Amino acid sequence: xxxxxxxxxxxxxxxxxxxxxxxxxxxxxxxxxxxxxxxxxxxxxxxxxxxxxxxxxxxxxxxxxxxxxxxxxxxxxxxxxxxxxxxxxxxxxxxxxxxxxxxxxxxxxxxxxxxxxxxxxxxxxxxxxxxxxxxxxxxxxxxxxxxxxxxxxxxxxxxxxxxxxxxxxxxxxxxxxxxxxxxxxxxxxxxxxxxxxxxxxxxxxxxxxxxxxxxxxxxxxxxxxxxxxxxxxxxxxxxxxxxxxxxxxxxxxxxxxxxxxxxxxxxxxxxxxxxxxxxxxxxxxxxxxxxxxxxxxxxxxxxxxxxxxxxxxxxxxxxxxxxxxxxxxxxxxxxxxxxxxxxxxxxxxxxxxxxxxxxxxxxxxxxxxxxxxxxxxxxxxxxxxxxxxxxxxxxxxxxxxxxxxxxxxxxxxxxxxxxxxxxxxxxxxxxxxxxxxxxxxxxxxxxxxxxxx
Amino acid sequence: xxxxxxxxxxxxxxxxxxxxxxxxxxxxxxxxxxxxxxxxxxxxxxxxxxxxxxxxxxxxxxxxxxxxxxxxxxxxxxxxxxxxxxxxxxxxxxxxxxxxxxxxxxxxxxxxxxxxxxxxxxxxxxxxxxxxxxxxxxxxxxxxxxxxxxxxxxxxxxxxxxxxxxxxxxxxxxxxxxxxxxxxxxxxxxxxxxxxxxxxxxxxxxxxxxxxxxxxxxxxxxxxxxxxxxxxxxxxxxxxxxxxxxxxxxxxxxxxxxxxxxxxxxxxxxxxxxxxxxxxxxxxxxxxxxxxxxxxxxxxxxxxxxxxxxxxxxxxxxxxxxxxxxxxxxxxxxxxxxxxxxxxxxxxxxxxxxxxxxxxxxxxxxxxxxxxxxxxxxxxxxxxxxxxxxxxxxxxxxxxxxxxxxxxxxxxxxxxxxxxxxxxxxxxxxxxxxxxxxxxxxxxxxxxxxxxx
Numbered sequence: 004x005x006x007x008x009x010x011x012x013x014x015x016x017x018x019x020x021x022x023x024x025x026x027x028x029x030x031x032x033x034x035x036x037x038x039x040x041x042x043x044x045x046x047x048x049x050x051x052x053x054x055x056x057x058x059x060x061x062x063x064x065x066x067x068x069x070x071x072x073x074x075x076x077x078x079x080x081x082x083x084x085x086x087x088x089x090x091x092x093x094x095x096x097x098x099x100x101x102x103x104x105x106x107x108x109x110x111x112x113x114x115x116x117x118x119x120x121x122x123x124x125x126x127x128x129x130x131x132x133x134x135x136x137x138x139x140x141x142x143x144x145x146x147x148x149x150x151x152x153x154x155x156x157x158x159x160x161x162x163x164x165x166x167x168x169x170x171x172x173x174x175x176x177x178x179x180x181x182x183x184x185x186x187x188x189x190x191x192x193x194x195x196x197x198x199x200x201x202x203x204x205x206x207x208x209x210x211x212x213x214x215x216x217x218x219x220x221x222x223x224x225x226x227x228x229x230x231x232x233x234x235x236x237x238x239x240x241x242x243x244x245x246x247x248x249x250x251x252x253x254x255x256x257x258x259x260x261x262x263x264x265x266x267x268x269x270x271x272x273x274x275x276x277x278x279x280x281x282x283x284x285x286x287x288x289x290x291x292x293x294x295x296x297x298x299x300x301x302x303x304x305x306x307x308x309x310x311x312x313x314x315x316x317x318x319x320x321x322x323x324x325x326x327x328x329x330x331x332x333x334x335x336x337x338x339x340x341x342x343x344x345x346x347x348x349x350x351x352x353x354x355x356x357x358x359x360x361x362x363x364x365x366x367x368x369x370x371x372x373x374x375x376x377x378x379x380x381x382x383x384x385x386x387x388x389x390x391x392x393x394x395x396x397x398x399x400x401x402x403x404x405x406x407x408x409x410x411x412x413x414x415x416x417x418x419x420x421x422x423x424x425x426x427x428x429x430x431x432x433x434x435x436x437x438x439x440x441x442x443x444x445x446x447x448x449x450x451x452x453x454x455x456x
Numbered sequence: 457x458x459x460x461x462x463x464x465x466x467x468x469x470x471x472x473x474x475x476x477x478x479x480x481x482x483x484x485x486x487x488x489x490x491x492x493x494x495x496x497x498x499x500x501x502x503x504x505x506x507x508x509x510x511x512x513x514x515x516x517x518x519x520x521x522x523x524x525x526x527x528x529x530x531x532x533x534x535x536x537x538x539x540x541x542x543x544x545x546x547x548x549x550x551x552x553x554x555x556x557x558x559x560x561x562x563x564x565x566x567x568x569x570x571x572x573x574x575x576x577x578x579x580x581x582x583x584x585x586x587x588x589x590x591x592x593x594x595x596x597x598x599x600x601x602x603x604x605x606x607x608x609x610x611x612x613x614x615x616x617x618x619x620x621x622x623x624x625x626x627x628x629x630x631x632x633x634x635x636x637x638x639x640x641x642x643x644x645x646x647x648x649x650x651x652x653x654x655x656x657x658x659x660x661x662x663x664x665x666x667x668x669x670x671x672x673x674x675x676x677x678x679x680x681x682x683x684x685x686x687x688x689x690x691x692x693x694x695x696x697x698x699x700x701x702x703x704x705x706x707x708x709x710x711x712x713x714x715x716x717x718x719x720x721x722x723x724x725x726x727x728x729x730x731x732x733x734x735x736x737x738x739x740x741x742x743x744x745x746x747x748x749x750x751x752x753x754x755x756x757x758x759x760x761x762x763x764x765x766x767x768x769x770x771x772x773x774x775x776x777x778x779x780x781x782x783x784x785x786x787x788x789x790x791x792x793x794x795x796x797x798x799x800x801x802x803x804x805x806x807x808x809x810x811x812x813x814x815x816x817x818x819x820x821x822x823x824x825x826x827x828x829x830x831x832x833x834x835x836x837x838x839x840x841x842x843x844x845x846x847x848x849x850x851x852x853x854x855x856x857x858x859x860x861x862x863x864x865x866x867x868x869x870x871x872x873x874x875x876x877x878x879x880x881x882x883x884x885x886x887x888x889x890x891x892x893x894x895x896x897x898x899x900x901x902x903x904x905x906x907x908x909x
Contacts, residue, residue: 007506007564015565017572018579021495037842039819039849041471041865042478045528046598047500047554048463048520067501068523070550075511078542083539085531096549097523098464101500111460112468119470121866123852126471131500135525145499158852160831167839224690270643281832281837331460366492378613386620386735389490396492399576399611413574414492422755446756 005183012136012144019363024147024349026362027176028129031149031343038164040127040151045108047131050097055100057107057330058198065134067144068097105150106327106340113154114331122155129345141346152340155366159271161339162304163278169308169319169341170284176348179311180291180318181287185294186272187322189255192265193241193292196258196409197234204295205230210242211293218242241292245398248276248290259267271303300324304339310351316402318347368454369411370397370432371404380427381420391451409439418454465589465597472816475599477802479581479815480629484602484796487624491617492579493604498561500584502550508553510560512781517543518587520597521550549646554586558603559780559793565609575608582798594799605793607780610722615776615794616731622761622772622794623737625899629801630810632764634740634770638747640754640775642708646694646745649711650687656684657748659785663695664746671695694882701729701743753777753834757801758791763804771800821871821907822864823850823885824857832873834873837900846903864890871907 008017016024032042048069055063075096076084083092102108105128113120129149138144151160151168166182173180190207195199205228209221216224222244225235240258244251252273259265272290279288286308294307303323310318321341328336352358367386370381381397387393397409411419421433426444434453435442445453462468469477483496501522508516528549529537536545555561558581566573582602591597604621606614619635624635643660647653658681662674669677674695678688695706695709705726712718725743732741739761747760756776763771774794781789804809821841823834834850841848851860864872874886878898886896887906898906 007567008503009499009506009564009568010501011505013501015499015569016497017569018494018496021497022691036847037845038817039822039847041818042474043471044469045585046462046468048466048598050461050463064525067525069554070546072517072520074540076542076545079540081538084540085534087532087537089525089527089529092529093523101522111462114460115462116468116470123863125849133500147502153852156852158825159731160825160835160850160852163835164852171842184504193808215736225562230695255828278832278835282835298519322526334784365489365494369492372611372613382613382616382731382735384700389624392490394489394492395614396578396617399609399613399617410574410576414494437489 007019012138012142013234013293014143014145017045018365022347022363022365023352023358026358027345027348027352028147028149030175031172032127034152034168034175035127037171038125038151038168040125043109043112043126043128044130045102045105045112045128047101047133048113049102049108051094051098051100053111054103054107058103065136065428066103067099067101067133067135069099070096071098078169090369102130103134104132105130105148105342109150109152110328111331113336114328114333117333123153123161124155125151125153127151141350143346144441147345149343149345150340152338154336154338157337159274160278162271162275162306163282165321165341166275166279166288166306167282167284169306170286171320172343173308174285176352178318178348178355179286180350181289181309181311183289183291183294183309184272184275184304184306186268186304188264188268188271188303189259189292190268190295192259192262192268193238195262195265196276197230197237199230199234202228202230206238207293207295213242213338242271243392244292248288251290251292252276261435275304305339313351313354315347315351317344318351319343364417366394366396366414366416368393368395368420368450369407369414369416370395370420370422371407372398373423374401377422379431381422384420384432384450387447388451388454391455393451393454420450463597464486465591467596467598471818475528475816475818476805476811479811480798480801480805481600481602483628484616484625485580485582487621487628490624491578491604491621493578495581496562496565496581497583498558498565498581500543500553500554502555502564503563504547504551504553504566506784507556507560511556515556518589519556520554520586520588521546522552522554523549526550554589555583557585558583558601558795559605561782562603562605564784566779566789567786570786570876571654576606577608578604578606578613579605594803596799600798602796602798603793605791607789607791608787610790612727612757613731615724615759616735618706618774619728619759619796620735620737620743622759623739625772625796626761627738629805631801631804631808632739634742634764635759636742636744636747637725637728637757637759638744639721639757641717641721641724641756642712642745643721643748645712645715645721648689648715648718650683652683652687655683655834657680659691660746660748666695676810688701697745701741704745705729721756727875728757755779761893766804766807768800768804771804772796783857784840803852817868817870818851819847819867819869820846821846821873821903822860822867822869823848823873823875824860825851825854826876827854830875830880834875834885837873837885837903840900841904841907846904846907873903 034355131145131147133145178190190203194203209224213221222235240254255269301322302325305322307317308319323339327338372378385395417437419435426432431444431446582708584598586598643656647656662677666674675688693707708722742894754775755778757773760770761772776792778790780791838848870890872888879885884897884899886895887898
């Protein structure tokens with residue numbers, strides 16, 4: 004018989020991994036709740052008509068498609084079949100696909116439920132998504148996304164609160180982070196004043212290299228991308244932008260003075276940064292013009308979070324987008340959101356070993372099983388300790404002591420209760436601390452105190 | 457543009473439904489933890505080779521299959537294609553499918569991870585499963601299962617503890633239930649002594665009708681199923697089995713005296729019931745010979761839970777099975793488990809309106825937004841109340857008061873904080889209780905006390 008396996012790019016999560024992941028999800032969830040976000044869930048399967056065309060051609064190819072039940076050949080001519088056109092026939096064979104992200108299903112949800120929803124709608128969603136991507140280190144075909152979005156409000160207070168939430172989550176997790184913010188409108192303004200709108204990505208890439216390659220080489224790279232000398236000259240204050248966020252904003256106000264959209268971006272960033280400065284958040288917030296994520300998607304503020312103590316890509320990101328639901332026929336709904344990268348945060352916490360002991364501990368107390376009579380004595384005690392909220396179990400079989408203790412060790416159980424003839428006669432249990440080796444004869448009240456303290 | 461929809465048989469869960477479902481899942485999860493069960497998760501997609509042939513022909517047809525990426529036509533002849541054999545070609549087009557239950561993936565998990573696991577392995581799993589069944593009221597194509605199993609232990613203490621867990625879950629949820637238990641071996645014993653092994657299902661179905669149709673009609677039905685007069689005569693004490701569990705067991709001991717397997721089933725049931733009687737559980741536990749779920753699957757104890765105050769099928773069930781992992785080449789692993797039917801439990805709690813208020817409440821406190829200056833005053837207060845673990849938000853836009861209050865109402869926010877010129881001057885906030893309409897001018901300390909009390 005073949006050894007069973009799982010599809011490539013997917014994972015089993017064993018108890019310790021689950022406990023760690025739950026610690027992360029619960030921390031994020033608590034913060035979402037404290038900020039008034041409510042959870043929704045959408046089905047794993049969406050109609051392909053909902054998913055197709057939303058992620059570009061490349062995205063369409065990465066959708067997992069689900070074969071129709073029953074006779075999926077009906078209505079197909081011999082010619083169509085023999086064409087062997089995999090893409091075209093897939094659309095005949097399949098009507099449903101697995102969700103690719105949480106954003107499109109959310110947009111679909113908002114449109115379908117618009118009449119029940121009270122706007123602004125603050126929702127969060129923690130669910131897996133699936134992508135038929137080539138699996139590689141740190142990239143999976145099934146992974147969780149953790150998204151919080153506010154839709155139906157243009158207020159920049161939403162951006163401020165999302166940044167506070169990022170700070171709160173990573174403060175609780177004990178991860179030192181830097182929050183980078185930028186604004187799509189500032190980038191548009193830069194493109195506008197130098198008259199090279201379509202070169203904005205080349206420009207941000209080049210600016211990003213300043214530290215590494217120096218000003219001269221940055222300018223050479225810009226020239227090699229076909230940017231005019233005049234435009235490069237105009238870009239100098241932006242390439243050399245430095246100092247505090249306030250200083251940067253002041254420079255930008257001079258450079259972008261003639262661009263309406265650019266000045267709007269500066270104003271928005273100023274609002275967000277000034278409000279955040281009132282709230283003494285722990286993380287560093289930095290205006291970073293090289294941040295250019297999802298340019299085709301975001302329309303206002305954009306942000307990204309970097310861990311300071313681990314070399315890894317951004318662990319959280321987001322921004323403001325207009326017209327989330329336009330593609331489903333509901334116009335004029337602006338939104339802003341963040342997405343926590345659960346898998347990367349998991350890697351960061353593992354590397355820094357930041358899990359609190361109580362978050363990953365399972366069973367606290369195990370009763371050794373010496374036989375039916377002894378087990379009968381232990382069962383009511385188990386009921387009592389569980390009523391005291393202690394996670395407890397009895398080894399189910401009267402196996403050899405060594406085996407039972409090995410099980411307790413494997414499960415990292417801190418306390419073991421040993422009950423034999425003597426203990427039963429005295430109405431007590433022998434409690435062993437597995438870390439110190441210490442043993443003491445205790446009654447049920449002392450037992451509960453010892454384990455919960 | 458077409459109005460977007462979701463695949464039939466699937467559901468969106470909105471915030472209130474999610475809060476209720478989470479309350480149920482969290483209650484179950486807490487009990488699982490108290491009994492030493494640990495969580496695992498497996499991928500939504502499994503290889504079809506893992507899933508096929510495990511649920512019978514009918515089950516194979518109900519698997520959702522995922523189309524291979526890329527050129528899924530490769531290696532197919534024209535003849536094969538034109539055969540239009542949907543079932544056969546599905547196996548060429550698809551290598552993966554969505555999991556149909558949590559049991560087969562769990563068995564696959566145990567076999568794959570056998571070297572890392574410490575047995576007995578007590579795991580729980582709360583994840584969705586998918587079935588291409590015809591959707592109808594209460595039957596969905598995507599639904600959650602909540603399973604707890606112990607594998608690698610033959611001890612009946614596991615059965616005892618699973619019954620305790622059932623009792624603990626429904627006691628916490630406030631649902632009055634009756635736990636029915638039976639044993640596959642008793643049923644085998646009955647079949648053995650009457651010499652009609654293959655008629656066991658007919659027999660249990662007929663016995664089940666005693667209350668409704670009377671003894672005479674039950675006997676007539678048995679005869680119509682081809683059961684001999686002699687066998688029917690032998691069945692009389694079993695059909696008329698009544699009284700306490702002890703009385704039933706005593707009758708069975710007489711009737712099944714000559715059947716080794718039957719007596720083993722009686723002995724097992726006696727063990728489970730006698731141990732449970734020491735533990736004063738709240739639910740009624742009844743030995744019920746008409747219980748015959750999953751006959752081909754279970755090999756020992758079987759149990760089912762009925763809600764006493766709502767007309768609905770069984771809301772939890774389970775039993776002992778031998779050889780869970782045999783199909784994947786790992787023999788001799790016995791297991792016993794229960795599965796909580798989340799969707800039905802949800803229906804029961806809805807009908808009885810058993811959700812505690814704090815389980816479904818979201819935001820506790822909303823700050824009205826009168827404009828930028830006022831919002832700036834409120835932001836640090838929001839930080840403080842959240843530090844006090846209060847779920848709070850500020851309406852993001854300076855919208856009309858009526859709109860803001862409508863939002864608070866829709867979200868069932870209990871307290872609204874109103875901050876205008878006067879309140880700012882006094883360093884206070886006007887706190888309104890949305891239920892009583894009462895208003896009071898409070899400082900931040902009083903605010904926190906009022907909302908948390």
